[in-house]
Amino acid sequence: MNDRAGVDLSALVKAYDVRGIVPDQLDEELARLFGAAFVRTTGADAIVTGHDMRPSSPALARAFARGAAAQGADVTEIGLCSTDELYFASGTLDQAGAMFTASHNPARYNGIKMCRAGAAPVGQDTGLREIRTLVERWASGVRLPEPERPQGSISQRDVLDEYAAHLLSLVDVRAVRPLRIVVDAGNGMSGLTVPAVFRDIPVEVVPLYFELDGTFPHHEANPLDPANIVDLQRAVREQKADMGLAFDGDADRCFVVDENGDAVTPSAVTALIAARLLADHPGSTVLHNLITSRTVPDVVRELGGTPVRTRVGHSFIKAEMIRTHAVFGGEHSAHYYFRDFYNADTGMLAALHVVAALGSQPGPLSRLVERYQRHAASGEINSIVVDPGSSLAAVRAHFATHTEITIDELDGLTLSTPAWWFNLRPSNTEPLLRLNVEAADRATLARVRDEVLALL
Incomplete structure (x- = not known):
């Protein structure tokens, strides 16, 4: 990322983690800022970091560690690891954690999964929104505040x-x-x-x-x-x-x-x-x-x-x-x-x-x-839509007249009857609606699935 003016990280910071294309959306400088923002937001004085096998992962993880250490946190690097190994380290060491991975995404992607001490989650409602705000501000040219603690250390450990x-x-x-x-x-x-x-x-x-x-x-x-x-x-x-x-x-x-x-x-x-x-x-x-x-x-x-x-x-x-x-x-x-x-x-x-x-x-x-x-299940079926909200409303209106139907909006739209149910919810990262259908038998499954897909 070369032009930092008016940085908007909405495409990089997802609901539960940070994920984007390297270096277009995520580079070492941004990783350093995320390390600093993570310390400023969580107050963590000790952080354990790990990374997967992607070519970009070691450098991004080290940049994050430098940013965190500059704000006074001691960083323990466990190097190559799985995400659940990083959670184990966060739990057993009672330290906040950061894992550099893009999980199942293609090779050009990378990202950061962050947690508080004890592997407690960091999502939009538990600190990630504030971290994004700080990184956007600093990446746009606002000077980082002076650290509240002396420079932290960076050490290595195999767990x-x-x-x-x-x-x-x-x-x-x-x-x-x-x-x-x-x-x-x-x-x-x-x-x-x-x-x-x-x-x-x-x-x-x-x-x-x-x-x-x-x-x-x-x-x-x-x-x-x-x-x-x-x-x-x-x-x-x-x-x-x-x-x-x-x-x-x-x-x-x-x-x-x-x-x-x-x-x-x-x-x-x-x-x-x-x-x-x-x-x-x-x-x-x-x-x-x-x-x-x-x-x-x-x-x-x-x-x-x-x-x-x-x-x-x-x-x-x-x-x-x-x-x-x-x-x-x-x-x-x-x-x-x-x-x-x-x-x-x-x-x-x-x-x-x-x-x-x-x-x-x-x-x-x-x-x-x-x-x-x-039961018979469809698996997840993705549909590209222009306006997810309008599509959800159309599906709800269509099925609202069905008998014995229950409507639930805990996460997207879930409609259910004694014989079948389906959930239709927007993707957090793409202009998609994700459909999952389950029914008592294959014939009912196919009928409900095709009825929903026709509306989309």
Whole structure:
């Protein structure tokens, strides 16, 4: 970014994080300013930073550290790591944190996920708006204020083994039966973390694309797109594996396929993990965002727990985890949150729970998850629209005359009947409406889906 006059960072600062194209939208100078603004806004006197394998990540992370240290914060750099490893460091060191990653976005992107000490979220309503305002002011030429504390230090620390040990202390996988698991790291950070976590577990890991490469030479590190798990599905079948795991670029999300190479929905994974944790913590609260399957709250109630429905997005769910003291939370996008992991999301811990569940009984994964896949689901369908607000209003007006319909606007527009429901919500980053439909059967699903899409 060369022209700083009248800087507007609305395209860079999202609802939960900072994310944009390098260097057009995010460069080292802006990263330095974000480091300074983070300290001024949060008052943090100690910060832990980490970064993924993207070519631009090390320099951006170091610039952030310099900006934070100049404002008096001591910075601990843990270097290459997954996002959930950064959350672990923030929690165990009780320090604020900053992770440099653009998650599943293409190689030209990068970004910053920030948290307060103990991995507490930083979003628009919890400091990110104020951070953006300061960075815009300073990037436009306003002089940074004098630091309130002496220059801070910058040091390095490796926490990978501690991270692995902590995860393994939360799930007993020592007695699982021998399993063969194909893992697709997508050239992302699970190529570093999976070997550390799985090395002492009695399973055989068949690696796919474990080389750390932020240019993503094989496929995008976004398993939510079915095209990006094709290699994993094929390898599971060819290797006659018991299951497959796919992680996104920063390895905070985990996707599962069964022994047939069929995708296990994140809702089914949420229900499976909820069942395991409710067995250990009877009567606990479990969170699910409003796009997860109806199966999730049904299973939680059947097992004596309390389901709580939330908006989409990690900053909202982490806040609800704290407010409700929930033992666990799951999202349709394969983010999984654990009370014992600082209320933060970790795909690796979710993967260990699935491994433990599969390995503690003799049947295949497909049979194990049958009870948790009770409805037909569309998956997320994106539609480009000129005016999301008008489109939402048109859909609401069209369906308002349907019988037995319930209208809910917790996050976008959710319309439901006993036989089906759908949610239509605007993207936080693009001119899109995201549609998710679930119904009792495939025919009803297709009818409702096509009816909504025709309106869009």
